[in-house]
Amino acid sequence: NAGVMQNPRHLVRRRGQEARLRCSPMKGHSHVYWYRQLPEEGLKFMVYLQKENIIDESGMPKERFSAEFPKEGPSILRIQQVVRGDSAAYFCASSPRGPSDTIYFGEGSWLTVV
Amino acid sequence: DQQVKQNSPSLSVQEGRISILNCDYTNSMFDYFLWYKKYPAEGPTFLISISSIKDKNEDGRFTVFLNKSAKHLSLHIVPSQPGDSAVYICAAKAGGGNKLTFGTGTQLKVEL
Numbered sequence: 001n002a003g004v005m006q007n008p009r010h011l012v013r014r015r016g017q018e019a020r021l022r023c024s025p026m027k028g029h030s031h032v033y034w035y036r037q038l039p040e041e042g043l044k045f046m047v048y049l050q051k052e053n054i055i056d057e058s059g060m061p062k063e064r065f066s067a068e069f070p071k072e073g074p075s076i077l078r079i080q081q082v083v084r085g086d087s088a089a090y091f092c093a094s095s096p097r098g099p100s101d102t103i104y105f106g107e108g109s110w111l112t113v114v
Numbered sequence: 115d116q117q118v119k120q121n122s123p124s125l126s127v128q129e130g131r132i133s134i135l136n137c138d139y140t141n142s143m144f145d146y147f148l149w150y151k152k153y154p155a156e157g158p159t160f161l162i163s164i165s166s167i168k169d170k171n172e173d174g175r176f177t178v179f180l181n182k183s184a185k186h187l188s189l190h191i192v193p194s195q196p197g198d199s200a201v202y203i204c205a206a207k208a209g210g211g212n213k214l215t216f217g218t219g220t221q222l223k224v225e226l
Contacts, residue, residue: 004157033213042118042203043158045213056212091157099212102148105157 003027004106005074006092012112019079019086021109025094032075033093033103034067043091048099049075082113117141118206120217127224133191135220137204140185144206144215149178149189152201152219161202162189194224 003026013019025032034046045059049069060067064082069075079086089108095101119138127133135149145166150158164171164178164187171178177190191198201219 006157035214035216040218042116042216042218043205043214045215048212059213093157099207100210102160102163103214104160105150107157108155110155 004029004092004094004104006090006106006109008109009107010110010112012114013082014114015083016081019082019111019113021077021079021090021092021111022074023077023092023094023106024074025092026096026104029094029096029104031095031098031101031103032069033095033099034075034077035091035093035105037089037091037108039088046077079111082111084113087111087113116218117144118204118215118217120204120220122220123218124221124223127194127222129196129224129226130193133189133194133198133222133224135189135191135202135204135222137187137189137217138185139187139206141206141208141215142185143208145209146207147178147180147187148205148207148214149176150203150205150216152203154201158203191222194222196224196226198222199224 005024035043037043047067048056064080091108093103093105095103148163149161152158180187203219204217205214
């Protein structure tokens, strides 16, 4: 887990608010992935990004969720108008050259919607 | 549709003995498999992987076996140590794909 930094580690939001989760990949890694783990389930792929590009967002819910990885700064997963079902652990991962490399995970951001 | 299944939610093993963690998959397009170790409130840590062109890969105390015809893989830890106590998660990827498909994990407890 060393190197992939996620913040905040824990976030509490009321229903209808926005949640922003940030991820700084390991040094030298330009590929970022977001996964979500709902209670009692395995990690599920959400989105894969390279700098300034969304490569694969096939796992993203169609509404309220968006992700970016700007040229400068961390990748951000944004959830608008959160609902209780968004409560989960959100894990960011990174790799140096793409999905064919081993990907390394951060420690996760736990979102609780009250 | 659970494409990667870990049917044993937990496993208890004595220190020094072998731990065998099992994983089954249904998608025949999967050709790369990984095992991760996870502690509570932390992210998964990569342990070992295997490509479908192999049937075994070894790294120290950890060995992964792949049986493609049975769509089954297993992780062997020998000898098991108390520090190995964690959740072990199996993951798989289809060639050229961007995403890993994860199992739900098996909680291993290594007892003294």
